[in-house]
Amino acid sequence: MSKHTLLSLSDLTKSFGGVLAVSEVSFEVHQGSIVGLIGPNGAGKTTVFNLITGNYLPDRGSIFFDGRDISGMRTNMIVSLGIARTFQTIRLFQNMSALENVLAGCHCRMRSGIFGAMLRLPWQKHEEREAIDIAAGELEFVGLDSNPDMAARNFSYGNQRLLEIARALATRPKFLILDEPAGGMNDHETRSLVRIISQIRDRGITVLLIEHDMNLVMKVCEELVVLDHGIMIARGTPEGIQKDQSVIEAYLGPPGNDEDEDF
Numbered sequence: 001m002s003k004h005t006l007l008s009l010s011d012l013t014k015s016f017g018g019v020l021a022v023s024e025v026s027f028e029v030h031q032g033s034i035v036g037l038i039g040p041n042g043a044g045k046t047t048v049f050n051l052i053t054g055n056y057l058p059d060r061g062s063i064f065f066d067g068r069d070i071s072g073m074r075t076n077m078i079v080s081l082g083i084a085r086t087f088q089t090i091r092l093f094q095n096m097s098a099l100e101n102v103l104a105g106c107h108c109r110m111r112s113g114i115f116g117a118m119l120r121l122p123w124q125k126h127e128e129r130e131a132i133d134i135a136a137g138e139l140e141f142v143g144l145d146s147n148p149d150m151a152a153r154n155f156s157y158g159n160q161r162l163l164e165i166a167r168a169l170a171t172r173p174k175f176l177i178l179d180e181p182a183g184g185m186n187d188h189e190t191r192s193l194v195r196i197i198s199q200i201r202d203r204g205i206t207v208l209l210i211e212h213d214m215n216l217v218m219k220v221c222e223e224l225v226v227l228d229h230g231i232m233i234a235r236g237t238p239e240g241i242q243k244d245q246s247v248i249e250a251y252l253g254p255p256g257n258d259e260d261e262d263f
């Protein structure tokens with residue numbers, strides 16, 4: 001029996017000026033899986049994410065999520081369908097508290113919205129109370145519940161990444177995409193991130209992540225998709241990808257080139 005396909009990309013293509021950032025990329029993500037999107041810098045990974053989330057419009061190709069064509073949809077519509085993300089460069093409200101940042105994630109599911117909550121009608125008060133419970137729950141889930149009132153800027157870089165994950169989870173997604181979640185984390189933080197990502201999947205949320213930390217990718221992902229110069233050069237299990245000659249060459253250069261990189 002085939003597994004349910006949650007996300008399906010076919011022939012996805014995007015160029016910027018003369019640069020072909022993503023070229024005819026096709027792959028699927030099955031419901032309940034953790035998939036890694038890897039490849040050298042400039043391979044087109046973040047562009048794939050920006051296409052999925054509606055930040056960029058594809059030149060060609062289609063994106064199906066949960067059976068619906070979402071290519072060309074607005075980002076807030078895509079969030080309401082159940083796709084949440086974090087960013088390669090952290091995007092938090094730096095002067096707002098941890099709890100307020102996560103609440104901003106909840107507001108996309110609320111009837112009253114972020115400003116309507118100020119009117120404080122009884123149903124709005126109830127809705128706001130519920131949102132605070134959800135936000136506090138997500139802070140606890142990522143292990144940041146001890147300082148809910150501290151401004152985001154006062155958290156360590158690694159903890160700011162976890163705060164972004166909590167905010168994404170507060171939108172109650174079916175599908176979470178993480179752009180270099182371990183970037184700037186120390187070994188201890190990376191180990192707890194591995195646990196958190198597995199727990200996210202155990203909650204029934206499908207995960208697609210970009211990551212340079214190969215140790216993390218090998219530990220947490222069941223399947224890897226490899227991009228190089230915008231082209232999908234390989235796809236398979238972490239064990240298979242590690243031995244794939246075209247992947248080794250993409251990271252290390254052709255045989256005879258000794259320059260070491262991330263892989």
Ligand SMILES: Nc1ncnc2c1ncn2[C@@H]1O[C@H](COP(=O)(O)OP(=O)(O)O)[C@@H](O)[C@H]1O
Pocket residue numbers: 016019020021039040041042043044045046047048
């Ligand atoms: N908004 C943009 N404008 C112009 N060029 C872009 C833009 N976004 C990405 N690119 C280019 O597309 C290519 C792929 O970039 P990116 O998707 O960020 O790679 P990765 O995330 O794999 O490092 C790079 O050559 C990058 O310079």
Ligand SMILES: [Mg+2]
Pocket residue numbers: 045046047088
């Ligand atoms: Mg990137």
